Amino acid sequence: MNGPERKEDEVRRMMDGPHPAVPAGLGRLAAEQGARLLRRRRALHRMLLVLLVAAVIAFTAWATVAEPWTVPPSDTTPPLEGW
Template identity: 60%
Template sequence: MSGTADRRQDQVRRLMEGPYPVVPAGLAAGAAARGDRLLRRRRALRRFCWAVLFAAAVAFTVWASVTRPWATPPAGVSPPLEGW
């Protein structure tokens, strides 16, 4: 078990000491542009979600004010007449 770990550590040490690979030109600019796009998409999605939530709250408020679900419905049968 420890022999495998030592071998892996030796491989990592050789990779770290050896020549570094060449980084392609424009890699940092491309990564920054991609990150910028991701941030804009997330911001747009967050704004869209807030707009939908606000529209749902307004729709619920309008529905509740029109239908008045908290009020008791009118009785279908009239009470008996007494005292005539």
């Protein structure tokens, strides 16, 4: 008997044997945990969305005040040549 067949036979013996008893409140506890995880995930997504909106608003306000698309004024005058 090779490796995969031996493993398959072992799994079949485990499945054919007596099944362990399941705790009475396991389904309820699993549902509560799933609901808790879902609430946390939704809260995290909302927080990230609010953070993204705040970053967009802050960037827009900065760009409106600083006007980074304009050329800054020259600090020195160009040299006079040809006079």
